[in-house]
Amino acid sequence: xxxxxxxxxxxxxxxxxxxxxxxxxxxxxxxxxxxxxxxxxxxxxxxxxxxxxxxxxxxxxxxxxxxxxxxxxxxxxxxxxxxxxxxxxxxxxxxxxxxxxxxxxxxxxxxxxxxxxxxxxxxxxxxxxxxxxxxxxxxxxxxxxxxxxxxxxxxxxxxxxxxxxxxxxxxxxxxxxxxxxxxxxxxxxxxxxxxxxxxxxxxxxxxxxxxxxxxxxxxxxxxxxxxxxxxxxxxxxxxxxxxxxxxxx
Amino acid sequence: xxxxxxxxxxxxxxxxxxxxxxxxxxxxxxxxxxxxxxxxxxxxxxxxxxxxxxxxxxxxxxxxxxxxxxxxxxxxxxxxxxxxxxxxxxxxxxxxxxxxxxxxxxxxxxxxxxxxxxxxxxxxxxxxxxxxxxxxxxxxxxxxxxxxxxxxxxxxxxxxxxxxxxxxxxxxxxxxxxxxxxxxxxxxxxxxxxxxxxxxxxxxxxxxxxxxxxxxxxxxxxxxxxxxxxxxxxxxxxxxxxxxxxxxxxxxxxxxxxxxxxxxxxxxxxxxxxxxxxxxxxxxxxxxxxxxxxxxxxxxxxxxxxxxxxx
Ligand SMILES: Nc1ncnc2c1ncn2[C@@H]1O[C@H](COP(=O)(O)OP(=O)(O)OP(=O)(O)O)[C@@H](O)[C@H]1O
Ligand SMILES: [Mg+2]
Numbered sequence: 001x002x003x004x005x006x007x008x009x010x011x012x013x014x015x016x017x018x019x020x021x022x023x024x025x026x027x028x029x030x031x032x033x034x035x036x037x038x039x040x041x042x043x044x045x046x047x048x049x050x051x052x053x054x055x056x057x058x059x060x061x062x063x064x065x066x067x068x069x070x071x072x073x074x075x076x077x078x079x080x081x082x083x084x085x086x087x088x089x090x091x092x093x094x095x096x097x098x099x100x101x102x103x104x105x106x107x108x109x110x111x112x113x114x115x116x117x118x119x120x121x122x123x124x125x126x127x128x129x130x131x132x133x134x135x136x137x138x139x140x141x142x143x144x145x146x147x148x149x150x151x152x153x154x155x156x157x158x159x160x161x162x163x164x165x166x167x168x169x170x171x172x173x174x175x176x177x178x179x180x181x182x183x184x185x186x187x188x189x190x191x192x193x194x195x196x197x198x199x200x201x202x203x204x205x206x207x208x209x210x211x212x213x214x215x216x217x218x219x220x221x222x223x224x225x226x227x228x229x230x231x232x233x234x235x236x237x238x239x240x241x242x243x244x245x246x247x248x249x
Numbered sequence: 250x251x252x253x254x255x256x257x258x259x260x261x262x263x264x265x266x267x268x269x270x271x272x273x274x275x276x277x278x279x280x281x282x283x284x285x286x287x288x289x290x291x292x293x294x295x296x297x298x299x300x301x302x303x304x305x306x307x308x309x310x311x312x313x314x315x316x317x318x319x320x321x322x323x324x325x326x327x328x329x330x331x332x333x334x335x336x337x338x339x340x341x342x343x344x345x346x347x348x349x350x351x352x353x354x355x356x357x358x359x360x361x362x363x364x365x366x367x368x369x370x371x372x373x374x375x376x377x378x379x380x381x382x383x384x385x386x387x388x389x390x391x392x393x394x395x396x397x398x399x400x401x402x403x404x405x406x407x408x409x410x411x412x413x414x415x416x417x418x419x420x421x422x423x424x425x426x427x428x429x430x431x432x433x434x435x436x437x438x439x440x441x442x443x444x445x446x447x448x449x450x451x452x453x454x455x456x457x458x459x460x461x462x463x464x465x466x467x468x469x470x471x472x473x474x475x476x477x478x479x480x481x482x483x484x485x486x487x488x489x490x491x492x493x494x495x496x497x498x499x500x501x502x503x504x505x506x507x508x509x510x511x512x513x514x515x516x517x518x519x520x521x522x523x524x525x526x527x528x529x530x531x532x533x534x535x536x537x538x539x540x541x542x543x544x545x546x547x548x549x550x551x552x553x554x555x556x557x558x559x560x
Contacts, residue, residue: 147334149299151348151397152324165338241381242337 008229015222019046022215032210039211041200050219052114053196056189057182060118064125065175072133072171073159084134091130094123099185103192117189117196124185125178132174136167169239176231183224187216250275251296251405251437256305258291265291267461268305273454275310275404278431278438280448282484283458289441290331292458293407296439297326309405324351327401331409331441333394335382341367341393342378348401366396369426371419387414392423399430408440412447424451445484449473449493457481470497491556495520503555504537504545513538524552 017024022040033039071087074080099120106116140163148162164171187198197216204212251273258266266288273279281289294300296307298319307314314322327348335344342363349359364374370392382390391414398406411427412420428451431438442448448455449469456466457480465477473494476482485493500523501516513536514523523535527549534548 141337143330143332143334144336146299147328147330147336147394149320150297150323150328150330150334152320152322152351154320157351162336162338242383 008226011222011226015219015226018215018219018222019050022046025215029211029215032214034207034209037207037209041203041212041215043203044195044199046197046200046215046219049195049197049199050223052194053183053186053198053220054223056114056117056186056194056196057121057179060121061125061175061179061182063118064122064178065129067122068126068129068174069133069171072130072137073164076134076137077155087130091126094125095127097123099124099188100191103188107192112193114189114194116192117186117194120189121182121185125182128177128181129171129174132177133167133171136170137163139170140166166242169235169242172231172235172238176228176235179231180224180228183220183227187220250310251439252308252311253292253296254306254308256292256295256302256307258288258295258300259303264288264461266295266302269458269461269463270305271456271463271466273437273439275437276435277453278428278440278451279454279456280452281439281441281456281458282443282445282448285443287458288461289443289458290409293409293439293441296405296407297323297328299323299328324348324401325403325405327398327403327406327408329395329398329406329408329411331413333382333390333414335390335394335397337382340379340381341385344382344393345396345400347397348403352401354401362400366399369430370396370423388416388419391415395423395427402434402436404436406436406438406440408438410441410443412442427451445486446493449497457484470494473497492521492524495524495552495556496522498555500535500537500547501539503551504539504547505551507534507546507548509534509536509546511536513544516540520547520552520555523547524549527552 026039029039068091071091075084075087102120102123103116106119110116110119144162144166145158148158153161186194186196187201189196190198190202197220200216200219201213204210204214204216253269253271253273255268255270256266257264257268269288269292271279281292283289291300295302296314298314336347339347342360345363345366346359349362354362363378367374367377372389372392377385377389377393382393385393391411395408395411398408398411412423415423424447427438430436440448440451445455449472452469454466455469455472457464457472457477459478459480465472465481467475467477472481473485473490476485496519498520499517500514500520503520504516509532511532514526516537516539518537526535527533533550534546536544537547538544
């Protein structure tokens with residue numbers, strides 16, 4: 001526990017330093033830069049790239065959560081059960097389409113910039129959230145659901161007060177998977193001029209500057225690890241409170 | 250008064266409950282007994298419409314239950330589900346408060362009621378109020394489940410094996426508590442159990458179910474004296490019948506004048522307990538306290554005569 005906390009603090013400090021004071025690391029990246037070439041990416045501030053990267057991921061994940069969550073709620077109602085296969089097909093479609101193809105197709109419609117990236121991340125994020133939300137909502141403890149009816153909660157009250165809170169940890173797992181996928185996928189958004197950390201990596205690839213690639217990759221990787229870790233601890237805490245860990249693990 | 254009128258439930262063409270009719274008087278406890286799968290739970294759940302009857306009708310004070318929206322009906326009927334069914338994401342207090350909150354009680358009134366109920370079930374409020382169900386023992390969870398059903402003081406309470414997970418001592422205390430609460434509030438209770446002992450001890454009436462049908466519905470003494478079918482006789486437990494009968498009669502009923510020594514026993518002590526005391530102490534008679542007379546006595550002969558007097 002203690003060691004884990006220290007490791008987390010170290011990683012957070014490292015990430016902040018990489019974003020805010022990249023020049024401190026010139027010594028480490030220098031061996032990877034071409035002879036006489038720049039070592040630290042200067043064309044845009046890493047902070048603003050990070051913020052816009054995270055912003056894109058957050059916006060796309062939020063939209064995916066809302067849509068996938070709503071779909072999952074609808075298809076887990078008795079009246080919506082018939083639509084479950086159809087909605088599964090739709091969300092699966094988002095995953096089978098390569099993100100690069102989504103970008104290429106979305107550019108003519110939405111132009112260069114953040115738009116196509118948002119669409120790609122959104123489509124990519126739907127499936128894990130939908131699958132987990134459906135699982136969470138359809139595997140609630142039967143006696144609890146029964147009790148919720150028995151004490152006189154109406155459908156809406158049952159959903160909001162009992163079903164969603166109980167399914168929440170499982171839904172959160174889906175959100176976590178989708179966010180982590182989006183963090184990585186967002187980098188290719190820079191091929192269509194979205195402002196993301198992918199810009200650093202792509203610049204590195206174009207100019208044969210491994211230092212840039214490492215820098216961009218390291219920052220994206222650290223964000224992914226830390227966000228993943230934060231969401232896992234949230235899930236564990238919630239699940240523990242619901243007494244789920246008692247049922248064996 | 251609850252009138253159950255020719256109610257049936259079919260699952261895949263097979264009757265789980267088969268044309269059951271019975272009338273439950275206001276302010277009484279009815280113990281519903283039967284073997285596993287005999288349709289007790291299904292019968293109970295048709296009363297608050299958690300299960301919709303295939304045919305037949307239930308009327309509460311003359312009003313058909315089908316005339317109300319199910320969730321409104323259920324707020325008026327306390328329901329203690331088989332195996333507690335507590336909300337794992339709510340604290341004990343919030344679980345108990347679930348129905349009062351739905352009914353819009355004030356915060357103070359709810360808090361007072363929660364503590365009152367926890368006290369009633371011998372669970373120290375300050376210690377248990379803020380725990381989550383996962384942090385309770387099975388027996389404690391079950392008591393909280395019963396407390397939740399009682400919280401809004403409903404006129405009608407449906408309880409499905411509410412004391413199944415309790416050890417004998419806590420169980421008999423919980424039964425006495427329930428009886429006391431029911432007496433003071435005058436609530437009507439229908440309680441499912443597979444334990445005939447519990448039905449006889451708690452019930453003003455006992456309903457015996459067998460394979461979906463109601464085979465006998467009568468006062469406990471009647472069920473013991475004159476079981477309607479072999480199945481009922483078996484449920485009552487052949488050789489234990491005289492003792493079961495004695496357990497229903499207080500010594501006050503056969504207390505006579507006469508001298509004995511020793512400490513007088515309470516007049517509400519059952520004849521079964523008095524018999525056990527006589528046998529254990531090797532005595533022929535026990536003194537019995539009387540509220541408005543000097544102590545009388547109950548004799549072994551009188552108990553024996555009473556046990557034989559069942560025809
Ligand atoms: N939803 C259902 N679908 C199909 N069959 C059911 C359903 N619910 C109950 N049954 C059947 O109806 C019969 C009566 O069940 P019920 O739950 O009422 O029994 P019970 O007397 O409460 O038994 P126990 O003492 O084990 O709780 C059983 O044979 C059961 O399998
Ligand atoms: Mg049952």
